[in-house]
Amino acid sequence: MNIVVLVKQVPDTWAERKLDATDKTLDRASVDVVMNEIDEYAVEEALRIQADQGGEVTIVSMAPDRGVETIRKALSMGADKAVHLSDPALHGSDAVQTSYALAKVLGTLEYDLVIAGSEATDSRMAIMTPLLAERLGQPQLSGARKVTVDGGTVRIERQTDNGYDVVEASTPAIVSVVEKINEPRYPSFKGIMAAKKKPLTTLTLADAGIEADRVGLASAPSQVVEFSNKPPRQAGQIVKDEGDGGVKVAEYLASQKLV
């Protein structure tokens, strides 16, 4: 069972995230970056399936050069090798273009499963796995809180609002996972040391057979036209309780259509 895990480097969720004023893309340079949190669960799930079934776990990440830090973290958790798609021409690519580029990279690899986090904390579109499934013509199993693999069949429990659905497909398939699925391990000190020696292939557009005019900000199908900063937080409204505090709070909530 060979598994590819898609890993994205994102700005630290706790940092103040900004758009770059010049080209309206995400400012990745001025903030701390981390592995997208749900991707840690994806790596963990791949490692668990591997422990059970053997095979190799390959990390795939499209990111600027700095993305190496995040890839190393995934390797230090225990993945075997990594492919890093990194090319200045990718800057500003939107989700549709990214799915094209990632599909090209996946096309260079042999796998039974692709596992990814269900969404990234920066864009929050939750659309990468469906786009990839469409491009690759492979089944998509999304929102998995449990994954079982049996021969050429992969079965998941898909988290729903009031329970779960059982969904099944034949491999190769693309699975996205939610946080309920497992508890990601910490890299061990030995894992960190070992990660430095694991194979990491860096691909440019040409290496992956990606056509330059189909990626990047200039040809992006979706464009950020305008943005403005979040308005500063308004001072709260203080309700003085003169015996009617409860009523006033209820009225306020009703006026805001919260109750």
Added chain:
Amino acid sequence: MPAVLRSLPTPEAADLLELTRDLVDRELAPRVAAFEAAGEFPREVFRTLGKAGLLGLAYPEEQGGGGQPYEVYLQVLEELARGWSAVAVGVSVHTLSCFPVAQFGTPQQQERWLPDMLGGELLGAYCLSESHSGSDAAALSTRAVRDGDAYLVNGTKAWVTHGGHADFYNLMVRTGQAGPKGISCLLAAADTPGLQPLPPEKKMGMRSSPTASVLLEDARVPADRLLAAEGEGFTIAMSALDGGRLGIAACAVGVAQAALDVAVDYARERRQFGQVIADFQGLSFLLADMATQVEAARALYLSAARRRDAGQPYGPQASMAKLFCTDTAMRVTTDAVQVLGGYGYVEDFPAERFLREAKIMQIFEGTNQVQRLVIGRSLTRP
């Protein structure tokens, strides 16, 4: 909390410290207050640290350790103590408990036990003190008598850190004459028949680190669990303590740093007389003195550690570090309570806990009087 600026010898040491801070932020800091309040031992936290490779850092890779110099291992301990000093002390005691077999065990003994000890599967305890022999440890009276292929052990070891939770106990026992030369070291398993931990002590602080007496009633310890020869036990115990004292020194600096962090944060927020209290020179001088002492203490334990790493004698320097760092922790934590005023004296803030935690560090692994004794002897009877 801002990261402490450290000079580390290798990039791998920097990675290790980053891993440690991650573990502190995500696994230690969220739990410490509740576990301390409940007096509960966080066995799971030690498993997590073991899996991450933090329970055997100072031992060679060939033995299953992390191959790190003391200079690095101690800074990891300091960071752990900054988040949860009872856990850091536990890691230090565990590391100390692995020393006898790692240093004095036969290859067979090492092969049999070390991988699980250093990997963190097995948690260790070190049993030297008894109720009537604390500072005068060589006066211990627990007896071990050879009986066929085992030793029959009778007596009570006191103050055993991890007592009741440890998987193995280094027992310093008397097999011969009175005094240090009649002492031997047995590496007893927790399930040794006749080895019975008593209920834990009720302590002033560090309540999530269990301390208990261990009763030995005709406890049968197989003779192949004797480390080195009979009569070598006291030498083993003392050489383990040299490293252990550096561990406590690092833990003390971690607590002092934590107290300083809390004091600085508080002083920058709290307003009196229309300004933040940090802007009163009288208070900022207090903070400046605290920070200076923490920095000096860190430098002193690192200096002793580098001697050890270079293979130089470091016993007196370890005692100096233990003495200075723990006295510093006592002063700095006391001052931190002062900075917080009344809020320093209540459990809503961690300052009072830091003060209670610092106190024990002046006592265990040799009281600070005993450290002075060691230092004094090294000067007058070199």
